[in-house]
Amino acid sequence: MFQEERMQLIIEHLRKHNRISVEEIGSLFDVSRDTARRDLIKLEEQDSIIRTRGGAILPSPPQEFRSYKDRLLYVSEEKRAIGKLAAAIVRHGENIILDASTTVQACAENLNGKSCTVITNSMHSADLLSNHASVEIRLLGGKVDKDQRYVYGAPVIETLSHYYVDKSFIGIGGLTMDGFSASEEEGKIKYRMMQAAKQVIVLADHSKFNKRYGYRFADWSLVDILITNQWPSPEWRTFLAEQQVEILIPEPTEDKEL
Missing domain, CATH: 1.10.10.10 (Winged helix-like DNA-binding domain superfamily/Winged helix DNA-binding domain)
Incomplete structure (x- = not known):
């Protein structure tokens, strides 16, 4: 050869x-x-x-941080289906955390008036949920990133350390068998959100597998459920079974209006 x-x-x-x-x-x-x-x-x-x-x-892929407005233009049908399935597992009366990712925002869009309390650092999700009378919203306080439409900084992390919620829904920029990665600022917030929950649900479409970014913020020991849009490889399924992570896949549908 x-x-x-x-x-x-x-x-x-x-x-x-x-x-x-x-x-x-x-x-x-x-x-x-x-x-x-x-x-x-x-x-x-x-x-x-x-x-x-x-x-x-392999070297890490170049990090591309588009504005939140730009990212909203590229919310795929797969991400919308993942968000819809995530919303379906929220029960009435629960306290939940939603991070500021666009996939998790798709979960907020599909809460459909469920009576629950939402803690979030996403200005967009808070605004969207303000139209739902049965949803109590707690927008975390801190510095405002106007481009990404989220709140960040030490006050957000400090406040999250006092919460104990039923579920946290976390969108992931990159995931490998070693764990999860994002920008450092986002990663610190996501990690604290994971720590605050009885049950952690990671939302990631198939394109996020085997991608790394600059800051590794958590490993699979914190995760209970992975919602993705297609079954991962046999190697990944074996790994996730060993980690006791349940995999959920949206039902296929001919209706594109998810």
Whole structure:
């Protein structure tokens, strides 16, 4: 096998498994440790990987932080279906936390007048829910990010530390088997929201799997339910079963108006 072919297969392995070791390269392709190291050095020179002690990982994707208004334009039907299913598991009388992600906002849109208390740092969700007479809204106080339409900062984190709620609904920018990642400011808030709940529900469409961002804020031990739009790979299903995380998938529908 030529080096270029082997390097392409190494990249494909990394996309599926997130990391690879020198020993794995030797075993998979029947090459020496020196040959495996030369492959990794060349891949690093091409900016295709990041070498680690004994192996390699893929570089993080470039972080793109569009305004909340822009992100709302790209709320897919898959995200709307995830939000609708999330809203369906909210019971009357519950205290819940909603974060400021657009997928979780789709949950707020589908609460349909359920009698519950919503704690959120999302200005958009608070405004949307103000039309529901049966929903009590507690908008967390702090600094306002006008572009992203959410409240952040130390006061938000401090206030969240005093809450104990039934459910927290958390949208995820990137998830791997190592845990969840986001921007540092968002990650600190999401982590505190997870800690405050009896039950943590993560909302993530299939495109979020195996993505990393700059700040890892939690691992799977905090999560009870994952709502996504399609069944993950067998490897992921085995992992989630080991973590005792329940997977929920929206029912397929021909009606696009979710």
